[in-house]
Every structure is written in C-alpha cells, then in structure tokens.
Amino acid sequence: MQLARVRAVAARAGLAKCDLCGHHCGVNRLAGEPGRCQAGADARVFSAQVEVGDELDLIPTYAIALSGCDLRCDFCLTGESSWNSQGPTARAR
Numbered sequence: 001m002q003l004a005r006v007r008a009v010a011a012r013a014g015l016a017k018c019d020l021c022g023h024h025c026g027v028n029r030l031a032g033e034p035g036r037c038q039a040g041a042d043a044r045v046f047s048a049q050v051e052v053g054d055e056l057d058l059i060p061t062y063a064i065a066l067s068g069c070d071l072r073c074d075f076c077l078t079g080e081s082s083w084n085s086q087g088p089t090a091r092a093r
C-alpha cells in the first residue's frame with residue numbers, strides 16, 4: 001500500500017508539467033491547462049471490472065479503463081470510450 005501511495009503522489013506531481021505520454025506537452029494539468037489529450041487533473045474512468053478472459057497467469061485481473069487517451073493505436077479495443085476526454089470522472093486522490 002505504501003508503494004501505491006508513493007506512486008500516486010509522484011503521478012499527481014507529474015501533472016504539473018505533464019510528460020505522462022509520448023506527446024510530452026509539458027502543460028500544468030493541475031492548473032487546468034489542456035494538453036493534446038484535453039484531459040484534466042481528475043482521472044476519468046469509463047470501466048472498472050474484474051476480468052477473467054485473459055491469459056491464465058493474469059486472471060483474475062481488476063481492470064480499470066481511463067478515457068482521455070490521445071493515442072490512436074491500431075490495436076485499441078475500446079476506441080471512442082478511451083478517446084473521450086469528457087468521459088465519467090473518478091476523482092484522483
């Protein structure tokens with residue numbers, strides 16, 4: 001739990017000069033500056049569920065899917081739900 005807390009603090013601090021993906025915008029998401037993804041400081045979750053359909057070594061998995069992705073990977077399984085930067089919000093703590 002301690003490691004998760006440390007990582008959460010580091011991830012939130014990273015929003016002040018966002019470099020979380022390959023676009024490296026450097027915007028301050030904590031101050032409301034929009035980067036290329038248009039995502040704010042709050043995590044936007046459109047799906048959170050236990051999955052049992054993956055490889056045996058990985059199941060059961062608790063999968064959380066975030067919206068606001070600005071990448072358009074050919075192999076994306078969720079498409080519009082992932083790209084919607086205004087999807088449902090789960091307050092990041």
Ligand code: SF4
Pocket residue numbers: 018019020021022023024025026027029034035036037038039070
């Ligand atoms: S696209 Fe979004 S997540 Fe990626 S660096 Fe820019 S603001 Fe950060």
